[in-house]
Amino acid sequence: MSAAVSSVDRVEMLRPSGALRADTIELTRRLVGADDWDAIISGFDTVCQEQIFAFAQMRWPSVILEPNLFYVGNVPVGGVLIMIQRLPGGLSSIAIAKWAPMIADTQHPEADAIYSAMVAALKAEYADKRGMxxxxxxxxxxxxxxxxxxxxxxxxxxxxxxxxxxxRYLVKLQLSEGELRASFDQTWRRQLNKSEKNNLRFEPAPPEQLGAFKSLYAAMSERKLFPDFSAFDTLDKLFALDPALRPALFYVYEGDTLVAGAVIFKAGKRAVYLYGATNAAALPLRAGYFLHFHIIQWLSQNTDADWYDLGGTDGFLGLHQFKKGMVGSRGVITPVPPVVNYASNPLAYALGVGALSAREMLHRLRRTLSRANRNIAQSDQPLPPLDRQFS
Known part of the structure; x- marks a missing residue:
């Protein structure tokens, strides 16, 4: 089972150097308990689902979770939920962080220095001191x-x-309705206009109505035969979170019939599309266009988010075309960087990278085998080249 080090185990004063203004930043690193962690990071600008303790504990039950908070004085300025994965035979361990380090305030005048200081602290603790x-x-x-x-x-x-x-496909939020409509690609906007003539109704839904979404998702998965590698089984845990971190649930109805739904992570400056589901009638009704248009407006009016992250495509060209049209002229299509690795000890580096490479090969093999199943929807999007900045 996952575990966390309870409140304030270690305190480390750090004054890194070499990065942008990092020599002026003095951070205190504290390991905190699970409840404190989730409560504090709920107000971070770059908070994300993968850094929530309650989510990570269920998604990756075999790891040890260590929530690292960083302070300037008594003010939390960032954090990293580290997952400790022990290698077979106890040869070594890997300290893994997904979508991190997080910054509490991206507009802080020394945000870049804080980021660099947190990275230096992780190296000092997990690589230098603990040999990971x-x-x-x-x-x-x-x-x-x-x-x-x-x-x-x-x-x-x-x-x-x-x-x-x-x-990743990111839609710009906080636009007026006119600016938003104008930002969509022409084809996407035309489909939206058609959807608005179809007697559709958009409604935010309370957590108690999650069961309807699960049924809709299960029926869609069976109908479309998409391979599902998601963390859908964590939904109940996510909806049990406190309101600040709890996802939002949205439905679209045709009359009294539920035709589409979505689960959206809404905390921080980047809202994220987690899951969507439709019934067979949704496509001719253009319910997906109607749903996302109203989600974008809801997020702009009810959250502090600046961006709506639609996620990726998993290699499906139709998803690329749909999301690209929604991103339009004001949003961005931007790549997730490669994973990066560091170890002070050459043996720890070789063992850790070897284990990660083996795991990645297994994941790719599983996807390859799923593609070999002709009953499963097949990816058809051309492979993109690696962005030059990551070469």
Whole structure:
């Protein structure tokens, strides 16, 4: 079972150097308990589902979870939920962080220095002191240059594996309705206009109505035969979270019939499309266009999010075309960087990278075998080249 080190086990004063203004930042690192962690990071600008303790505990039950909070004085400025994966035979361990480190305030004048200082702290604790490989998957950036990836490479991390289809599709929020409609590609906007003539109704739904979404999702999965590698079985845990971190649930009805639904992570500055489901009538009704248009408006009016992350495509060209049209002229299509790895000890590096490579090969084999099943929907999107900044 997953475990966490309880409240304030270690305190470390850190004054890193070499990064942008990092020599002016003095951080305190504290390991905190699960409840404190989730409560505090709920207010972070770059909070994400993978960094929530309650989610990670269910999604990856075999790892040890260590929630690292970083403070300047008494103010939390960032954090990293580290997952400790022990290698077989106790030869070594890997310290894994997904979509991290997180920044509490992306507008902080020393946000870049805080990020670099947190990276230095992770290296000092997990690589230098405890002899582990540190493996980090940074966020996709809304800027053309991924500063987080560059900071990690500048700190000595080496490039690891990259996602097969790394592009993420991000819609710009906080636009007026007129600006939003104008931002869509012409074809996407035309489909939206048609959907609005189909007697559809959009409604936010309470957590008690999650069962209807599960039924809709199960029926869609059986109908479309998409391979599902998601964390759908964690939904109940996510909807049991406190309101700040709890996802939002939305439905679209034709009359009284539920035709489409979506689960959206809404905390922080980047809302994320987690799951969607439709029935067989949704396609001719263009219910997906209607659903996402109203989700975008709801997020702009009810959250502080600046971006709506639609996720990737898993290699399906139809999804690429649909999401690209929604991103339009004001959003961005941007790649998730490769994983980066660091170890102070060459043996720890070799063992850790070897284990990660073996796991990645198993994942790719599983996907290859799923594609060999002709009853399963097949990916048809061309493989994209690796972005030059990650080469």
């Amino acid at each position: 490989l540190v493996s980090i998957l940074p966020h996709a950036s809304t800027d053309p240059h991924n500063a987080d990836y560059a900071a990690l490479r500048g700190a000595g991390f080496k490039r690891g594996y990259a996602l097969t289809y790394p592009d």
